[in-house]
Amino acid sequence: MKAKPQALAALPSARLSVSCILIEPMQIWFHCPRCDTALTGFFSDPRGQANVECQACGEEFDISPKANLIIV
Numbered sequence: 732m733k734a735k736p737q738a739l740a741a742l743p744s745a746r747l748s749v750s751c752i753l754i755e756p757m758q759i760w761f762h763c764p765r766c767d768t769a770l771t772g773f774f775s776d777p778r779g780q781a782n783v784e785c786q787a788c789g790e791e792f793d794i795s796p797k798a799n800l801i802i803v
């Protein structure tokens with residue numbers, strides 16, 4: 732017997748669910764924690780980056796790996 736049909740038959744009432752959502756972002760930005768300038772130009776998840784320099788005030792800061800992602 733084939734393995735896949737057997738596994739499905741063993742869970743007749745199992746409801747399928749999606750556990751991964753893929754997003755292709757058009758633009759990612761955050762605000763400088765010192766001067767609040769919106770810093771743009773990121774095209775991947777910037778969480779966890781260290782030593783990011785604000786283009787406006789020159790402040791250097793880190794982005795928490797636990798920073799909230801807000802889909803707008």
Ligand SMILES: [Zn+2]
Nearest residue numbers: 763766785788
């Ligand atoms: Zn700044």
